[in-house]
Amino acid sequence: MTQVSDVPNSPRVFQSDDVRKIKDRLDILDVVGDKVRLHRAGQGYMGLCPFHNEKTPSFRVYPDRQNYHCFGCGKGGDIFTFVMETEGLDFRQTLKVLAERAGVTLLEGSKKRVSGNLHEVMEMAGRFYRSLLSAPEGEPARAYLERRRITTETASRFELGWSGSGWDSLWRTLQGEQVTTQEALDAGLVLEGQRGGFYDRFRGRVIFPIRDVTGRLIAFGGRIVDGEGAKYVNSPEGVLYSKRRNLYLLHAAKNAIKEKKRALLVEGYMDALRLHIHGYSEAVASLGASLTEEQAKLLKRFTDRCYICYDNDAAGQEATLRGMYILQNLGLDVHVISLPSGKDPDELLRSEGGKELFDEAIGRARPLVLQHLHAVRPSLTDPAGRRRGIRSLFEGLAQLQPTVVAPYVSQLAGALDLYPNEFRQELEQFRRGKRDQPKEERRSEEKKRMFVHDPLEAALCAMLWRDDELRRSCRPEEMLPLISNEDVKEIVLAILMESPQELETRWHSMNERFPLTFIAWGGAFCEELEYPRDADSWNTVLVGLARKRVKERVDVLDARMKRNEATIEEMAEFQRLATQLKGGRKGT
Ligand SMILES: [Zn+2]
Structure with missing residues (x-):
């Protein structure tokens, strides 16, 4: 079994006090529990191994010895090896991560910051925003929070902040702390202006910090207070933050979720905060109405039951229902809460008798199956809507285990004017129809899926996939802004982080066929265009993608100008980009 003392290259100086202090303060059940769902078993705990793919748990954690061992693949160790291997960090980085988590100040001694630690840069920004909220200039933000009935104590408990309304107050502060331009850009805190200067991404906004499940600060959400502009601005997707992989407040809610054996899922920051204030400490926000598989898996680590409380219009929409089926199919029991008179949780809890x-x-929450029926019910009365409604319902039901549907058969049948037997037959037929769908048809569906994607994005993936050197020289923060599609961003990020061999194994084991098909499609596209495999074709792809992104931006700005909504800066940006587009490849 590997213990930290056996790890090669772990400098001796760290072995002594730091490691011991960290191990004293952290419990392996918490550290492992963030990644693996654990159940008590005899002297220890067990769960599905994070290091190999398995269906029955052979991974064991022993709290008394503070270590773990997998009887399937033989991996074992302590909290240090666990974090190193699951997060892909070296010993030094792991030490920093765990020290932060344990609240241990490392004896390393030096006060100078280690450059490149973006979480540290984020924490600086977080402190800056918090200090502005209580400063004299935080008045507009405090007034806004008061209107929303958020007290000073709540604001400080949830680390809310105020960005200030200046153009670069944060950026100037960060520079004073020796943060480099690249770090500030990578952290998504500043943007580059037209004349080469830099300015703050968040201005005139109340700041909600977003932490990952382990508590690291990875993003901010900013709510505008007065004036015009988007209601919310968030940190960009990038090296630190991926919206689809995180849930707001999960780090604060995870223990309550385990204890109460349920999670409460809402849409917005304010809803989640309000629930916590009123004692529902198991609440998290999905930061958008459609749930992703990654978010579902995240919740599944802590519980088997999820109560969803979205806006009434959102809760019945196809995309939202799809997200709920993802949760249900991962083995979570999904219930949907409808609030009286179309209120959101924040409004309801603020009102008299709200709790x-x-x-x-x-208590009245509907199980997913009945929620879906409820959503399609209005459409059942007219013939055209009826076919669509029934199809949507059957599409959902067919994904579920028959045992999940069974308790509701009589209600479902009744709503569709069928006898329970007829209903069962219809559903079974529908299910079989899907399974027997000819291969050819499935393939053409896959092709259709490709059709909505950009062949240039596929070509980029294919080139990165087959060229080791290219892959090593590319940085995610340069590549991701070129890509428009979220799924493709995931693929690019994966290719840049892992080797093709590792990825192939992982995708196969997770039965994810899309990435490899997509890459193959990109390869075919390269060959079709007879791109030679040299720097030229790579540049052609990059320039092509960059132009597309500029073109999209120009269209957005153009639309805003036509609606008279563009700011002076946006008009200037439009001029600059439009000239750039006309001037061919110059400047792209
Ligand atoms: Zn294993």
Whole structure:
């Protein structure tokens, strides 16, 4: 079994006090529990091994010895090896991560910051925003929070902040702390202006910090207070932050979720905060209405039950329902809460007797199957809508295990004017129809899926996939802004982070066929265009993608100008980009 003392290259100086202090303060059940769902088993705990793919748990954690061992693949160790291997960090980085988590100041001694630690840069920004909220200039933000009935204590408990309204107050502060331009850009905190200067991404906004499941600060959400502009601005997707992989407040809610054996899922920051204030400390926000598989897996680590409380219009929409089926199919029991008179949780809980009403609504929550029926019910009355509605319902039901549907058969049948038997037959037929769908048809569906994607993005993936050197020389923060599609961004990021061999194994084991098909499609596209495999074809792809992104931006700005909504800066940006587009490849 590997213990930290056996790890080669772990400098001796760290072995002594730091490691011991960290191990004293952290429990392996918490550290491993963030990644693996654990169940008590005899003297220890067990779960599905994070290091190899398995269906029955052979991974064991022993709290008394503070170590773990997998009887399937033989991996074992302590909290240090666990974090190193699951996060892909070296010993020094792991030490920093765990020290931060344990609240241990490392004896390393030096006060100078280690450059390149973006979490540290984010924490600086977080402190800056918090200090502005209580400063005299934080008045507009405090007034806004007061209107929303957020007290000073709540604001400080949830680390809310104020960005200030200046153009570069944060950027100047970060520079004073020796943060480099590249770090500030990578952290998504500043943007480059037209004349080469830099300015703050968040201006005139109340700041909500977003932490990952382990508590690291990875992004900010900014709510505008007065004036015009988007209601919310968020940190960009990038090296630190991926919206689809995170849930707001999960780090604060995870223990309550385990204890209460359920998660409460809402849409917005304010809803999640309000629930925590009223004692629902198991609440998290999905930062958008459609749930992703990654978010579902994240929740599944902590519980088997999820109560979803979205805006009434959102809860019945196809995309939202799809997200709920993802949760249900991962083995979570999904219930949907409808609030009286179309209120959101924040509004309801602020009103007189709100908590009682909310508790009642939880008691009345509909299981997913009945929620879906409820959503399509209005359409069942007219013939055209009826076919669409039934199809949508059957598409959903067919994904579920028959045992999940069974308790509701009589209700479902009744709503569709069928006898329970007829209903069962119809559903079975529908299910079989899907399974027997000819291969040819499935393939053409896959092709259709390709059709909505950009062949240039596929070509980029294919080139990175087959060229080791190219892959090593490319940085995610340069590549990701060129890509428009979120799924493709994931693929590019994966290719840049892992080797093709590792990825092939992982994708196969997870039965994810899209990435490899997509890369193959890109390869075919390269050959079709007879791109030679040299720097020229690579540049052609990069320039092509960059132009597309500029073109999209120009269209957005153009639309805003036509609606008279563009700011002076946006008009200037439009001029600059439009000239750039006309001037061919110059400047792209
Ligand atoms: Zn294993």
